[in-house]
Amino acid sequence: MTVTAxxxxxxxxxxxxxxxxxxxxxxxxxxxAVAAGRKRMDVLGxxxxxxxxxxxxxxxxxxxxxxxxxxxxxxxxxLVGAGTGLAVALVARWHPLDxxxxxRILQISDAAGLAVFVVVGTGIAVDAGASLVTAAVMGVxxxxxxxVIRDLLANDVPDVLRNGHLYATAALAGATxxxxxxxxxxxxxxxxxxxxxxxxxxxxxSLTFGWxxxxxxxxxxxxxxxxEERRG
Amino acid sequence: MTVTAxxxxxxxxxxxxxxxxxxxxxxxxxxxAVAAGRKRMDVLGxxxxxxxxxxxxxxxxxxxxxxxxxxxxxxxxxLVGAGTGLAVALVARWHPLDxxxxxRILQISDAAGLAVFVVVGTGIAVDAGASLVTAAVMGVxxxxxxxVIRDLLANDVPDVLRNGHLYATAALAGATxxxxxxxxxxxxxxxxxxxxxxxxxxxxxSLTFGWxxxxxxxxxxxxxxxxEERRG
Amino acid sequence: MTVTAxxxxxxxxxxxxxxxxxxxxxxxxxxxAVAAGRKRMDVLGxxxxxxxxxxxxxxxxxxxxxxxxxxxxxxxxxLVGAGTGLAVALVARWHPLDxxxxxRILQISDAAGLAVFVVVGTGIAVDAGASLVTAAVMGVxxxxxxxVIRDLLANDVPDVLRNGHLYATAALAGATxxxxxxxxxxxxxxxxxxxxxxxxxxxxxSLTFGWxxxxxxxxxxxxxxxxEERRG
Numbered sequence: 001m002t003v004t005a006x007x008x009x010x011x012x013x014x015x016x017x018x019x020x021x022x023x024x025x026x027x028x029x030x031x032x033a034v035a036a037g038r039k040r041m042d043v044l045g046x047x048x049x050x051x052x053x054x055x056x057x058x059x060x061x062x063x064x065x066x067x068x069x070x071x072x073x074x075x076x077x078x079l080v081g082a083g084t085g086l087a088v089a090l091v092a093r094w095h096p097l098d099x100x101x102x103x104r105i106l107q108i109s110d111a112a113g114l115a116v117f118v119v120v121g122t123g124i125a126v127d128a129g130a131s132l133v134t135a136a137v138m139g140v141x142x143x144x145x146x147x148v149i150r151d152l153l154a155n156d157v158p159d160v161l162r163n164g165h166l167y168a169t170a171a172l173a174g175a176t177x178x179x180x181x182x183x184x185x186x187x188x189x190x191x192x193x194x195x196x197x198x199x200x201x202x203x204x205x206s207l208t209f210g211w212x213x214x215x216x217x218x219x220x221x222x223x224x225x226x227x228e229e230r231r232g
Numbered sequence: 233m234t235v236t237a238x239x240x241x242x243x244x245x246x247x248x249x250x251x252x253x254x255x256x257x258x259x260x261x262x263x264x265a266v267a268a269g270r271k272r273m274d275v276l277g278x279x280x281x282x283x284x285x286x287x288x289x290x291x292x293x294x295x296x297x298x299x300x301x302x303x304x305x306x307x308x309x310x311l312v313g314a315g316t317g318l319a320v321a322l323v324a325r326w327h328p329l330d331x332x333x334x335x336r337i338l339q340i341s342d343a344a345g346l347a348v349f350v351v352v353g354t355g356i357a358v359d360a361g362a363s364l365v366t367a368a369v370m371g372v373x374x375x376x377x378x379x380v381i382r383d384l385l386a387n388d389v390p391d392v393l394r395n396g397h398l399y400a401t402a403a404l405a406g407a408t409x410x411x412x413x414x415x416x417x418x419x420x421x422x423x424x425x426x427x428x429x430x431x432x433x434x435x436x437x438s439l440t441f442g443w444x445x446x447x448x449x450x451x452x453x454x455x456x457x458x459x460e461e462r463r464g
Numbered sequence: 465m466t467v468t469a470x471x472x473x474x475x476x477x478x479x480x481x482x483x484x485x486x487x488x489x490x491x492x493x494x495x496x497a498v499a500a501g502r503k504r505m506d507v508l509g510x511x512x513x514x515x516x517x518x519x520x521x522x523x524x525x526x527x528x529x530x531x532x533x534x535x536x537x538x539x540x541x542x543l544v545g546a547g548t549g550l551a552v553a554l555v556a557r558w559h560p561l562d563x564x565x566x567x568r569i570l571q572i573s574d575a576a577g578l579a580v581f582v583v584v585g586t587g588i589a590v591d592a593g594a595s596l597v598t599a600a601v602m603g604v605x606x607x608x609x610x611x612v613i614r615d616l617l618a619n620d621v622p623d624v625l626r627n628g629h630l631y632a633t634a635a636l637a638g639a640t641x642x643x644x645x646x647x648x649x650x651x652x653x654x655x656x657x658x659x660x661x662x663x664x665x666x667x668x669x670s671l672t673f674g675w676x677x678x679x680x681x682x683x684x685x686x687x688x689x690x691x692e693e694r695r696g
Contacts, residue, residue, distance in 0.1 A: 036625065043678065045625035045631040059528070064291070064301050069528050075597040133307040148385070152611070155621045157387045161268065161277035168276040212274065295522070296533050365539040380617070383584065389619045393500065393509035400508040 013188050017120055020192075021058075021070075022080060023118035025040040028082040029054040030109040033088035034102055039154050043089045049153060050085025051078055054113075057145030060119050061138050065128050108208055110147055110159075114167075115199035116142035119192055130185045132179040139175030143199075144168070166206040173201035245420050249352055252424075253290075253302075254312060256348035258380045261286040261313040264339040265320035266334055271370035271386050275321045281385060282317025283310055286345075289377030293353050293370050297360050339439055342379055342391075347397075350375035350406040351424055362410040371407035373433075376400070398438040406431035477652050481584055484656075485522075485534075486544060488580035492610045493518040493545040494573040497552035498566055500589040503618050507553045513617060514549025515542055518577075519616070521609030525593050525602050527586050571671055574611055574623075578631075580662035582607035583656055596643040603639030607663075630670040636662035 025161030036046035055071050055078065062069045071077045097105070121142025125135035144160045144167070151158040160167045174195040181191040205211055264285030268278035287303050287310065294301045303309045329337070353374025357367035375401070376392045383390040392399045406427040413423040437443055482650070496517030500510035519535050519542065526533045535537045561569070585606025589599035606623045615622040624631045638659040645655040669675055 039621060039625075041621075041625050042629075044636075048632050049625055063295055063527055066298070066300070066530070068530070071601075072528070072594065072598045075595065075601075078597075078601065130304065131307065132305045133310075137303075137307075137310065152384060152616060153622060153625055155387065155619065157271060157273075158385060161271075161273050161281055161385055165274075168280050172276075232397070295527055296536070298530070298532070362536065363539065365542075366536045367661045369535075369539070384616060387619065389503060389505075392615060393503075393505050393513055393617055397506075404508075451538065 012114070013192075016192065017123060020116045020120050020196075024113045025054040025077050025080050026084050027109045027113035027116065028150075029084035030056075030088055031106050031113060031147070032081075032150050033085040034092070034097075034106045034109070035150050036085075036089065037092045037097070038102060038106075043086070043093065046089035046092075047082050047085040049150065050088070051081040052072050052153065053146040053150040054081030054084070055146070056149040057117050057121065057142040057147075060145040061142045064127060064141065065130065065138065067128055070132065091204065106203065108204075111200055111203035111207075113146065114143045114171060114203065115196045117146070118171050118199055119178055120194050122175045122178040122195075123192070126179075126182055132183060136172075136175040136179045139178060140168075140171045143171045143174070165199075165212045166202045170199045170202035170206075174203060233300045240382040245424075248273050248424065249355060252348045252352050252428075253309070257286045257309050257350060258316050259310050259341045259348065259384075260289075262320055263318035263338050263345060263379070264313075264382050264462045265323035266324070266329075266338045266341070267382050267386050268317075268321065269329070270334060270338075275318070275325065278321035278324075279314050279317040281382065282320070283313040284385065285314030285318070285378040285382040287378070288381040289349050289353065289374040289379075292377040293356065293374045297357060297362065297370065297372065299360055313424045340436075343402075343432055343435035343439075344376065346375045346435065347406065347428045348354060349378070350431055351410055351427050354407045354410040355424070358411075358414055364415055368404075368407040368411045371400075371410060372400075375403045375406070397436045397444045402431045402434035402438075405434060469546075477656075480656065481587060484580045484584050484660075485541070488577045488584060489518045489544050489575045490539050490548050491580065492521075492577035492614075493548035494552055495570050495577060495611070496545075496614050497549040498561075498570045498573070499614050499618050500549075500553065501556045501561070502566060502570075507550070507557065510553035511546050511549040513614065514552070515545040516617065517610040517614040518545030518548070519610075520613040521581050521585065521606040521611075524609040525588065525606045528605065529594065529602065531592055540590045572668075575664055575667035575671075577610065578607045578635060578667065579638065579660045581610070582635050582663055583642055583659050584640040586659075587656070589694060590643075590646055596647060600636075600639040600643045603642060604632075604635045607635045607638070625638070629676045630666045634663045634666035634670070637666060 029050035032050040033046045035053075036049045041049065058070050118139045122135050122139030124142075125138035126132070130138060144158075148158045148160060159165070160171070177198055178191060178195045181194065251387055255379045256342045261282035264282035265278045267285075273281065290302050290309075350371045354367050354371030356374075357370035358364070362370060376390075380390045380392060392403070393395070410423060413426065493514035496514035497510045499517075500513045505513065522534050522541075522681075580602045586599050586603030589602035590596070590604075594602060612622045612624060623629070624635070641662055642655060642659045645658065
């Protein structure tokens with residue numbers, strides 16, 4: 001059997017997507033375990049929450065697309081999420097983090113998970129035959145789902161809804177950009193990396209400079225690094 | 233191809249159901265955006281919450297029935313939900329509502345969405361071949377699902393569980409009535425409009441006159457218009 | 465038609481599983497109705513919450529496994545959940561429970577529901593062809609799902625995540641033990657009853673003796689009977 005060039009490329013892209021899924025899994029698991037620490041959950045609670053955050057968005061996506069849930073076919077995602085959560089919980093137990101560090105780690109790992117899962121989720125929905133609009137929505141759901149589950153279970157209003165920062169904006173921009181680039185048939189590596197860079201850039205700029213969308217009441221919201229420090 | 237009278241009627245009923253779905257979408261999107269304003273969410277958060285409330289109940293219904301999720305086939309529901317949410321958020325930003333108005337608008341739009349979606353949901357489940365009991369349950373889920381998602385994400389105990397008012401009662405009455413009328417084979421227009429009127433009537437009477445189911449502790453609950461005004 | 469011995473045994477085991485499902489339904493419905501009482505929900509809210517807690521875990525399991533949701537085929541589970549919730553709400557209305565009794569009843573009924581549903585859920589997933597890892601995860605989801613829904617809707621951080629007690633531990637131990645026993649092909653009655661005893665034993669020992677997993681911050685958590693009494 002001869003392997004043609006396109007097949008090699010497809011297989012390389014497939015490998016890249018899988019690598020990104022693991023990166024997102026680790027990133028969201030970190031954010032879940034750190035959130036568990038903020039709420040004084042126990043170590044196993046942190047492991048369970050890390051897993052739920054890591055696979056939650058993709059699970060929602062697969063249930064909505066009515067395709068087999070990804071972690072049933074590859075339980076290694078659950079194990080990676082659990083292992084990451086356990087490691088973070090143990091480190092946090094012996095080396096307690098101060099409030100600002102915890103906030104930074106939670107937000108940076110969340111931004112990484114968001115960027116990666118928006119792109120992976122949109123791509124999986126396109127491959128499953130969804131229209132571009134639906135695929136972009138699925139990308140947003142994959143990206144924000146884990147964080148929403150984390151915030152719900154930790155009894156917070158989800159950041160995606162609340163914080164005046166560019167969270168929903170970043171997810172929508174990344175998923176829309178992916179759909180547009182796919183439709184424009186540009187190089188697959190650009191389709192993958194450009195939206196990741198855009199989501200990460202928007203989130204980190206928002207956190208660093210305090211950029212945000214106005215709240216409905218018109219009151220400014222202060223959730224940049226220095227604001228958390230000031231409260232801390 | 234000849235179009236027979238029954239086919240014309242079916243097509244007219246189909247059109248009526250679609251119109252009702254859009255009315256429910258707009259109504260729930262309004263309630264979601266107003267709830268976002270109460271929690272000082274940002275404008276995009278309001279848009280996202282409006283969408284989730286608008287399509288949440290129907291999404292639960294379709295996932296449970298294992299049929300394709302309705303907004304994947306008609307993304308226009310998402311666009312209508314988002315557009316409604318954006319409009320409400322912008323109006324609320326420039327013309328802030330006082331507490332009582334916000335409460336009234338939230339409750340009235342919620343009652344309209346509830347009435348419409350209970351009926352639409354029960355009907356869709358019947359058409360999907362569900363038994364009448366299951367269909368009535370699906371109607372309740374479609375009707376209350378969006379509001380439960382709204383209250384969960386806004387970090388409130390859902391009204392359907394808490395408030396001593398006739399919320400679950402209204403949904404159950406409407407869905408049961410629909411199932412009974414379908415089984416009795418009465419005119420389809422009656423099957424649709426009578427339960428809508430009953431749900432709306434129960435909700436508005438409860439809010440206007442403070443009618444309610446006793447709480448378990450026996451303490452009266454005051455959530456009628458004038459009670460909110462008194463607290464306001 | 466001759467009925468062979470293995471068929472008789474299969475049918476007896478099937479009957480046992482169904483009986484366990486009803487026991488778990490009643491137990492979780494009690495915990496839901498008692499939780500509703502703590503939050504001063506109304507009687508119908510208690511009925512709705514009792515139903516959701518009773519069928520929530522199994523519903524999540526069936527949606528994730530992509531099999532028909534169990535209560536659509538047997539609405540009697542909904543009726544049993546609703547009837548139990550109504551009975552508890554009425555009893556609680558006329559004979560108000562004190563805080564400690566409420567806590568005991570909630571925790572004991574929750575432990576019974578957890579033990580039974582972990583085993584039933586793992587078994588159903590195995591029968592649906594899931595791998596043993598996936599089946600154990602499904603058992604945990606079936607067991608803890610109802611309680612998580614209860615705590616989310618009552619606006620609490622779920623016990624499975626928070627309380628430093630052996631909740632997630634008990635569920636994971638029971639589901640893992642079931643999967644190991646099935647793989648080892650031991651007698652089916654042992655496969656069913658041993659994990660139930662283990663889950664119940666861990667939960668009740670944790671509540672009685674205050675055993676727990678360390679919290680991340682290292683602070684001890686006091687949620688044993690006597691701690692609730694002390695606060696009460």
